[in-house]
Amino acid sequence: MxxxxxFAAISNKIHRTDMKQVSNHYESFSVKKITHDDFVKKLRLVVRDYLLRSTITSLQRKIPSRHELEVAIQNMKDPKSL
Incomplete structure (x- = not known):
């Protein structure tokens, strides 16, 4: 992920000014002004652990596993196997 x-998943769950802070922190991380650890600390302060945890868990449920992807690809190659 x-x-x-x-960010897309949390953007409608936090205030616009908080989302702007998150974006600014991410920009600083992207241009290496802050470390990954510092970015995560700042993200946790703005968004809070509960919302991060629940959002990440929700997103992980939506992402298919490697095995599910392999089965889907195989079924696309050989529809008779369904």
Whole structure:
């Protein structure tokens, strides 16, 4: 899962000014002004652990496992196997 995917998921759950802070912190991280650890600390302060945890869990449920992807690809190659 990527940070932009996480940001899209939380953007409607936090105040616009908080989301702007998150974006600014991410920009600082992207241009290496702050470390990954510092970015995560700042993200946790703005968004809070509960919302991060629940959002990440929700997103992980939506992402198919490697096995599910392999089965889907195989079924696309050989529809008779369904």
């Amino acid at each position: 990527s940070f932009p995917m996480l």
